[in-house]
Amino acid sequence: MAGSSNCDAVDMAAGGVGGAKLLQLLNVRVEGSGEQVVVLSHGFGTDQSSWNGILPFFVRDYRLVLYDLVCAGSVNPDRFDFRRYATLDSYVDDLLAVLDALHVDRCFFVGHSVSAMIGILAAIRRPDLFLKLILIGASPRFLNDGDYHGGFERAQTEEVFLAMESDYEAWVQGFAPMAVGVDVPAAVQEYSRTLLNMRPDISVFVCRTVFNSDLRGVLGLVRTPCVVVQTAKDAAVPLSVASYFKHHLGGNTTVEHLPVEGHLPHLSAPAVLGQVLRRALASPR
Template identity: 70%
Template sequence: MGGGNAVSNTAGGGGSGRKLLEILNVRVIGSGEKVVVLSHGFGTDQSAWNRITPFLQRDHRIVLYDLVCAGSVNPDHFDFRRYTTLDGYADDLILIIESLNINCCFFVGHSVSAMIGILAAIRRPDLFLKLVLIGASPRFLNDRDYHGGFDQGDAEQVFEAMEANYDAWVRGYAPLAVGADVPAAVREFSRTLFNMRPDITLFVSKSVFSTDLRGVLGLVRVPCCIVQTSRDQSVPISVVAHLKAHLGGRTTVEILNTEGHLPHLSAPALLAPVLRRALLR
């Protein structure tokens, strides 16, 4: 757990911010007045955006970073106490934006990062012009009148499979998550999953499955664009309707005519124009 505490006080001045920029491999590329922060989802790292950035960097300054759980970050920095909930990740995001002296930005978050962006925007709406939420879900578990896609038993099976044989789990999960028949995307997603330390992957999975942000969606005042594929094994289309109905800000929906949970890996040419449109304000 080591160095996680080094950045746990987000109220601390520039020192903790500079340290965090280093730990999370923060990079700024591209040019233009508008700033867009790209935040990757579970099992990937910032390289997941490699096929998207060429479409955006002419008109935008792009901020890329790795979530602290990513395999590209020294696992000593993963503080199991701090990252029990998504709040620690939201604090990191806010500190990155502040440390780069960004007054206001667009935010594109995939999967769990969509929820991290929502928490950050509730806390600091002044920092965000718009949230673009790709494959977002406020709760992955089914509830009485809510279909999140997974029963508690499904989640327990996932955890057991991870613990029993991580390699076998990755080989089974990666093609399911990618969905579309794009072997290069499956290879890429498998690579970044294998880079993660298995105990951290399991811990993050449990945290994500225990997250329920349905109750705070109405507190979001920033405009949102929900981007979803027509068939996503992780997020049923009913979740999109729930988000649209409950997010507090002006919300639009874009359905991509492809399948899978990682369109930035499997269908970048389809996703990029949708992102460019969403980032026009």
């Protein structure tokens, strides 16, 4: 890892927290050895522990940067600024500030779900920083819109928000198995744990932010090579979304179809996903 710290990016991140404090706030850690850096960024309802099953595949050959999104239950909820994190842009600020604080000047980025979109926005802003984006369970728009099939109608999402607000624990008990999408009790238990670790009002707010996001219009600005990883059946992301990425991302894009089900293959099928990630990282394009 080399390069100089970008103080402006660090100052913007997490409400103006400096570099060292930001790394502490977001529980940043670096694992493994090797010259090439791989950033692992988790999705909604999880934290960096969701990558634990993936780490053994990479710690020998890569330097892995892990951190928690500021909304994760593992981060002090008092540091979550509802005004600041009303869009994905401030999450992008955090990511870039973490990399600058660690003096990372080139890296691979692996992002799950909403973090995949955070990675896309970061690569548009700082294209020279990213060698490749690997996007797992990604979607530029979760809502249906005309000919675009994102998977959800707005009325459905409002029902989700209402259920979360009325009885968060009951909602988690129903949502976690549906999201995992396969009978892997350990994965359901782990996803339930990290969802319940989130403060309910933050969880609802972030969920609204994700569902209200629409990044379709910026996909053509991406110049970084991308690998879209799509499971055979994902309750949150229809198969058609992977095809949409293939045709609308501006960089060279390939699609990897995993022969497993569910939205969280790093929890439910880490060995299968690990093989795909290793192949994606080793490929020159």
